[in-house]
Amino acid sequence: MFYYICNEKLLISNEKYPSLEVISESKAEKYAGMIFALNKLNPGRARRSFSVSHENFLFLKEETLNLLVLPSCSIIDIPKWIKHAIDSNRVTSLNTEYPNWQEVLTYKQPNKWRINVIGLGDVGGTLLTGLKLLGVEKIQSLGLYDKDTNRNERYKYELSQILSPDMNESSINIVSLKENDVFDCDMFVFCVSVGVPEVGSKSTDVRLVQFKGNAKIIEHYAYLARQKNFKGIFAVVSDPVDLLCKAAFIESNKDNNGNMDFKGLAPEQVRGYGLGVMNARACYYALQEDATKHYIHEGRAFGPHGEGLIIADSIENYNEMLSDALTHSTKTANLEVRSTGFKPYIAPALSSGSLSILATINSQWHYSATFIGGTFMGSRNRLLPSGLDLETTLLNEALLLKLNSTYRLLSEFI
Structure with a gap:
């Protein structure tokens, strides 16, 4: 050596x-x-x-x-x-x-993070609210950007007026941004979304419907991140997070002739936040039956926020039948919310967004999609001063076969 x-x-x-x-x-x-x-x-x-x-x-x-x-x-x-x-x-x-x-x-991780959120729709606005309420210990500022200037002003006013009863003076600073300033931060959070199907539409995988439109927008910001020589985390919350992460990575690493030169975003800078809510939904359904209650302590979620998702009832004693049933319930949970006449955005914005982002900057275990061998794959991980740390477990052979199937599916999409 x-x-x-x-x-x-x-x-x-x-x-x-x-x-x-x-x-x-x-x-x-x-x-x-x-x-x-x-x-x-x-x-x-x-x-x-x-x-x-x-x-x-x-x-x-x-x-x-x-x-x-x-x-x-x-x-x-x-x-x-x-x-x-x-x-x-x-x-x-x-x-x-x-x-x-x-x-x-x-490179050193910041003690207190400057986080800029792009796209102040239902998801972006809810995510910001969660960060404002829970992030005072680790967040220095929240930057806001939306093409609709009225939305920008609305959230600047509203978030700035959220204050605990003890009048804590260390409250998070709220900043309204211009597009040219969105990468002046430690974490850039992409919440822009176009083409979300209306409630009542027959689409079974809403996230794939959004990919084409969202990919064009994220490619623009990936190119801007390259131009700004951005060193922080490029976080993707918009669907489909895993595929958009790969689009951002590829686009940011192209030179002016379209050739890959790998001078843009490093793969570990790009993270997709969509799996947190799938774990939360799996917990919800697992608690409905005595046979699956153990998921809360033993279970794991893997893969994308949609088709290809894998819920393992236990990494200690994997049961394929129970896992497949939990996977189906979790994967179709958004359709149950839509059947009530509302778009399912509150749980995703908080479980996949706010809470998972806070876990990231606190070096805690959480679910997100990270780069593995050229593909962004969702799994449990944490961000340490030494870098990304993937959770390793003694995976059942049948479960590993399913994971590789999902991995191939994601690898072939882009």
């Missing part, structure tokens, strides 16, 4: 980088900060950086859904001090095939 110092950070690799300053292992072992493990992987099929949760993920040869599977044993031999650093969440995998890979060495 080779050891280097770059930008006062410790780097390790299993092959030599002639341009880097080499140091001895004895000197490297004394380093107490974040460690960066260097890899060389196809940037179209691998993340720029992520948190290494197991020694088997230290020097990956490729990214697959096996990243969600807890390794049963170690396949590489590493020094004990590096193993201890991995166990302490102090190791970041860093893909040097990205032209801007060294930016990861100097």
Whole structure:
């Protein structure tokens, strides 16, 4: 193994980088900060950086859904001090095939986040309300932008006038934005949505109906993020989140000739927030039957917010029949709300949006779609100072087959 110092950070690799300053292992072992493990992987099929949760993920040869599977044993031999650093969440995998890979060495997550929300419709407005009420400890400001200037002014007035009875002076600052300022933040939240079917329409998968229109809009903002050299999180709440994430990633990484140069948004910067409400809906239906109540503590949700969703009743004792029934109920829950004559946006805006975003910036476990091997796949994860940390579990073979089927479905769409 080779050891280097770059930008006062410790780097390790299993092959030599002639341009880097080499140091001895004895000197490297004394380093107490974040460690960066260097890899060389196809940037179209691998993340720029992520948190290494197991020694088997230290020097990956490729990214697959096996990243969600807890390794049963170690396949590489590493020094004990590096193993201890991995166990302490102090190791970041860093893909040097990205032209801007060294930016990861100097990036720091903010103590208090500046979050800008784009699109102040039903979802955007509800999401903002949740962030305003619950985010005072971690959010410095909420920026608002909508093409309808009256909506902008309305939410600036309304949100600025939400204050707790104890007159807390540390309330979140509300800022009205121009489009040119939307990427002056730590997290950009895309809530723009066009082509939402009216209540009573016969569409079975509303999210796919919205993709064509929403993709055009998100591509515009992805290009703008590239122009602004945006370093924060590009969060997608509009449907279909997983497919829009991929569209944003691809568009932001094209040069003026339409060629992929990977100088735009890094894959780990883009996150889709749609799976949180599916987990919440699964919990709701699971509590209706004694046979599925265990989902609350043992179950997991995977995949997209719609067709391809997988609800596992338990990751400890997976039951395919119970899981399939829960998946069906969860997937059609939005149709039940629509049958009442209303659009189902409150639970998605809060469970997938506000609460999941707050969990993200607090480094807590939550559900969101992240980049795995070129595709954005929803699963449980958390954002640590060392990077994205995917939850790994001992997945049942039948469940893993279903996950791979959904993964292929999402991979083939764009």
